[in-house]
Amino acid sequence: MYMSIKELVAASTTTDTPVSELMIQQEMSKTSSSREEVWSAMERNLDVMEAAVKRGVEGDGVFSTTGLTGGEAVLLKKYREQGHTLSGDIMMEAVQNAISTNEVNASMGVVCATPTAGSTGTLPGVLFVIKDRLNLDHEQMVRFLFTAGAYGMVIANNAGIAGATGGCQAEVGSASAMGAAAAVEAAGGTAEQSSEALAMAISNLLGLVCDPVAGLVELPCVKRNAIGAGNALISADMALAGLTNKIPADEVIEAMDKVGKGLPKALRETGLGGLAATPTGIQMKMRIFGNTVKVGE
Amino acid sequence: MAVNYKSVFDIIGPVMIGPSSSHTAGAVAIGRAANRIFHDKPTNVIIHYYESFAETHKGHGTDYAIISGILGFEPDDSRVPNAIPIAEKQGIKVTFIEESEDSPIGHPNTAIIELSNEQRKVIVSGCSIGGGTIEIREIKMDGFDIKPKGPLPILLMQGHDDDHRSVSAKLATVTSVNDEATYHTADRTLYEYDLENRLKNHDLDDLAKKHSQLVYL
Numbered sequence: 001m002y003m004s005i006k007e008l009v010a011a012s013t014t015t016d017t018p019v020s021e022l023m024i025q026q027e028m029s030k031t032s033s034s035r036e037e038v039w040s041a042m043e044r045n046l047d048v049m050e051a052a053v054k055r056g057v058e059g060d061g062v063f064s065t066t067g068l069t070g071g072e073a074v075l076l077k078k079y080r081e082q083g084h085t086l087s088g089d090i091m092m093e094a095v096q097n098a099i100s101t102n103e104v105n106a107s108m109g110v111v112c113a114t115p116t117a118g119s120t121g122t123l124p125g126v127l128f129v130i131k132d133r134l135n136l137d138h139e140q141m142v143r144f145l146f147t148a149g150a151y152g153m154v155i156a157n158n159a160g161i162a163g164a165t166g167g168c169q170a171e172v173g174s175a176s177a178m179g180a181a182a183a184v185e186a187a188g189g190t191a192e193q194s195s196e197a198l199a200m201a202i203s204n205l206l207g208l209v210c211d212p213v214a215g216l217v218e219l220p221c222v223k224r225n226a227i228g229a230g231n232a233l234i235s236a237d238m239a240l241a242g243l244t245n246k247i248p249a250d251e252v253i254e255a256m257d258k259v260g261k262g263l264p265k266a267l268r269e270t271g272l273g274g275l276a277a278t279p280t281g282i283q284m285k286m287r288i289f290g291n292t293v294k295v296g297e
Numbered sequence: 298m299a300v301n302y303k304s305v306f307d308i309i310g311p312v313m314i315g316p317s318s319s320h321t322a323g324a325v326a327i328g329r330a331a332n333r334i335f336h337d338k339p340t341n342v343i344i345h346y347y348e349s350f351a352e353t354h355k356g357h358g359t360d361y362a363i364i365s366g367i368l369g370f371e372p373d374d375s376r377v378p379n380a381i382p383i384a385e386k387q388g389i390k391v392t393f394i395e396e397s398e399d400s401p402i403g404h405p406n407t408a409i410i411e412l413s414n415e416q417r418k419v420i421v422s423g424c425s426i427g428g429g430t431i432e433i434r435e436i437k438m439d440g441f442d443i444k445p446k447g448p449l450p451i452l453l454m455q456g457h458d459d460d461h462r463s464v465s466a467k468l469a470t471v472t473s474v475n476d477e478a479t480y481h482t483a484d485r486t487l488y489e490y491d492l493e494n495r496l497k498n499h500d501l502d503d504l505a506k507k508h509s510q511l512v513y514l
Contacts, residue, residue, distance in 0.1 A: 001300065001303070003300075023305055026305075027304060027305050027306075030303060030304065030494055031304060031494065031495060032471070032494070032497060038305075041306060042305075042306075042309065044312070045306075045309050045310055045312060048312045064316075104315065105315035105316050106315060106316050107315070108314055108315050108316060108358070108378060109314070109315060110312060110313070110314060110315075110373060111312070111313065111315055112309065112310055112311070112312050112313075113310060113311055113312075113313055113318040113322065113428055113429055114308070114309055114310075115307075115308045115309075115318075115427070115428040116317075116318040116319065116427060116428045116429075117313060117315050117316060117317050117318040117319075117321065117322065117429075118316075118317060118318070120315075120318075123309075145309050146305060146309075148308075148309065149305035149306075149308045149309040150305065152302075152308035152309070153302050153305065153307070153308050156301070156302040156307070156308060156427070156428065156430075157300050157301065157302050160426065160427055161308075161427040161428050162319050162406065162425070162426055162427025162428070163319070163427075164319060164348070164349035164405040164406045164427075165404070165405060165406075165426070165427065166427075170427070171427075178308075212353070212356070214356050215352055215353030215355070215356035215357065216316065216353075216356035216357070217315065217316035217317050217356075217357065218316075265348070265405070268349065268405060269319075269349045269353060269405070270348070270349050270352040270353065270405075271352055271353050271356070272352060288356075289355055289356075
């Protein structure tokens with residue numbers, strides 16, 4: 001098993017094999033599965049992701065039962081149609097896809113957790129815009145997910161991917177890093193460049209807290225995926241342009257683990273700190289769960 | 298370093314009903330582990346929540362998720378949101394308790410599940426470590442107090458020395474065993490195997506044919 005980014009990059013470079021292929025081979029050997037089994041399982045996940053991206057912009061969109069989130073992916077779609085976005089259509093399409101997916105998640109629809117449900121929009125946010133940008137075929141899209149998974153496994157096993165232990169940096173930060181690394185491979189970059197993109201993506205979101213209003217995966221989670229997707233594309237572009245993070249990826253992952261462990265409990269998915277502890281956040285919690293709820297540590 | 302994430306589908310997946318992989322999909326997984334350990338229909342279910350689980354279970358649908366698992370549902374089963382009324386219709390009494398102290402098993406996403414009926418009671422302590430992946434850190438069953446390191450897969454077998462030799466021989470052909478432990482009561486012995494790879498169904502069936510008291514998590 002690849003336990004560090006360094007090992008993964010070295011294996012890819014010395015054998016001239018893309019990380020997606022290394023991941024497929026590792027999965028086949030770890031689970032005694034055939035290539036077809038592993039491949040078709042990933043194809044099913046891709047189908048679920050594609051359906052969620054579309055579902056959130058059908059009609060008026062989807063809404064959560066609490067009313068805290070929903071319908072905003074549709075607003076973005078209409079805004080984009082006017083053709084005057086400030087950050088460019090590709091960026092806002094990524095944002096729309098990310099928000100659409102997380103609105104589906106918040107409305108208790110079906111999603112593919114990548115790596116978590118709270119951060120489920122980040123990777124599709126990236127994938128479905130570079131699909132058009134780079135004319136990726138079906139096979140390349142499936143490979144994108146294997147690459148993202150390979151880098152994500154290293155992050156998960158070395159630092160973790162739960163908001164309750166590491167904050168949002170561990171969820172959206174990890175998803176953004178996976179998306180950045182996989183986007184670099186899809187664009188023809190090297191594994192070394194992927195590792196730089198990953199390192200920059202995490203570095204940019206280091207310290208991001210997990211502060212869900214009322215403890216729900218809605219505010220600010222849905223829009224954090226917008227920044228996860230945008231940051232992934234920016235980090236991938238920076239790496240493809242030859243920029244480097246200077247601090248190596250494995251050290252960045254270790255730093256994320258330490259920062260996460262240093263976060264107070266109120267900022268690790270308890271819904272007791274950050275935006276959850278604002279007057280408006282507390283009012284929302286009381287409206288949803290009643291006036292007797294705990295509202296601070 | 299504990300290797301909890303052994304498959305690419307732990308990261309790209311699971312396909313699940315929202316909203317939270319740790320508090321919903323992971324909760325289903327902890328419930329399913331308890332279901333496999335109890336291996337019978339409970340009449341009484343008590344769930345103790347700690348830390349993040351205690352603070353946010355209502356918003357995340359953790360209650361119905363964990364009951365779904367106890368009923369044996371998969372995380373993407375459309376019955377998941379209706380699991381509590383389904384359980385109550387089956388005559389299962391369900392109680393949720395928000396504990397105010399820190400998790401006794403040292404993780405913020407902890408649920409301790411007590412399952413009982415007239416014949417038997419088991420207590421399973423699980424934690425949801427992110428992305429739907431879980432650890433099982435304590436199991437109290439049949440007089441044993443089992444304390445695994447946490448990461449799955451875990452195989453438990455009640456039997457004798459010769460059963461242990463036979464299980465070990467079979468396991469050696471399909472996976473490495475990362476850790477082993479043996480537990481005793483006055484008249485029985487339980488063997489715990491922490492496995493590197495998940496077992497294929499046919500390998501598990503082979504083992505179950507020879508050893509009736511197996512629990513595979």
